Amino acid sequence: MKKIIFIKMMLIIIFTIEITFAHEDHDEKKEKPDTVTVVNGDTIAINGIAVSDSILALHEADEHEEEEVEKEGEFKLNFIDVMFEHVHNKIIHFPIVLAVVAFLFAILGYKDDRYKSVIKIMLLIAGVFAIIAFFTGTNQIGPFIGDPKEWLANSHRFFGIATTISIWLWYLCLIVKPLQKFTWLFAILTVILVSITGLYGGVLAH
Structure with missing residues (x-):
C-alpha cells in the first residue's frame, strides 16, 4: 500500500514539474x-x-x-555578342566529339574498314577545329597568368597541341599506305590525349 502511494506521489511530482517547465518554455517563446x-x-x-x-x-x-x-x-540575349564571346569554349567541342566518334566507328569497322571514308572526313574536320581551338585558347589564356591555375592552363595548352598533332597523324595514317600500320596507335593515343585535354579544360572553365 505504501509503495502504491509513493508511486502516485512521484508521478504527481513529475507531472507537476513537466507542466511547470512546459509553461515556462511557452512563456519564453512569446514575443x-x-x-x-x-x-x-x-x-x-x-x-x-x-x-x-x-x-x-x-x-x-x-x-x-x-x-x-x-x-x-x-x-537579354544578344546572339552576336554571345557568338563571339569565349569562342574557344564553343568550338573545342567539335574536335573532342569528332575524334571520339571516329574512334567508335573505327572499332565498329575494325574487320572490313567500311567506315574508313567517314572516319577520314571526321578527322579532317576535327583537325581543322583543333587548330582553331589552339589559337582561340591562346587568346583566352591571359586571365590565368599569375593565377594559381596558370600551370593547369599551360598543361591544357600542351596537351591541346599534342592532341592536334595526334589527330593529324591519325588522319595521315588513313591516307598514306606506308603509315597505315600505325593507325591504331594514333587512334588510341588521340582518344587518351583528348580525354586529358578535355578534363583539364573542364577544370579551367569551371
Whole structure:
C-alpha cells in the first residue's frame, strides 16, 4: 500500500514539474509587445526609435529593393555578342566529339574498314577545329597568368597541341599506305590525349 502511494506521489511530482517547465518554455517563446511612447496623444517613438526615423528607414529599404530590381532587370540575349564571346569554349567541342566518334566507328569497322571514308572526313574536320581551338585558347589564356591555375592552363595548352598533332597523324595514317600500320596507335593515343585535354579544360572553365 505504501509503495502504491509513493508511486502516485512521484508521478504527481513529475507531472507537476513537466507542466511547470512546459509553461515556462511557452512563456519564453512569446514575443514581447512593442513599446510605444505617446506624448499628448501622438506616437513619437516605437521601441525607443523615433517614428520619423522608423518611417525614413522603411522608405530607404523600399527604395533599395526597387533599385536592385531595376539593376537586375530582364536578361537579354544578344546572339552576336554571345557568338563571339569565349569562342574557344564553343568550338573545342567539335574536335573532342569528332575524334571520339571516329574512334567508335573505327572499332565498329575494325574487320572490313567500311567506315574508313567517314572516319577520314571526321578527322579532317576535327583537325581543322583543333587548330582553331589552339589559337582561340591562346587568346583566352591571359586571365590565368599569375593565377594559381596558370600551370593547369599551360598543361591544357600542351596537351591541346599534342592532341592536334595526334589527330593529324591519325588522319595521315588513313591516307598514306606506308603509315597505315600505325593507325591504331594514333587512334588510341588521340582518344587518351583528348580525354586529358578535355578534363583539364573542364577544370579551367569551371
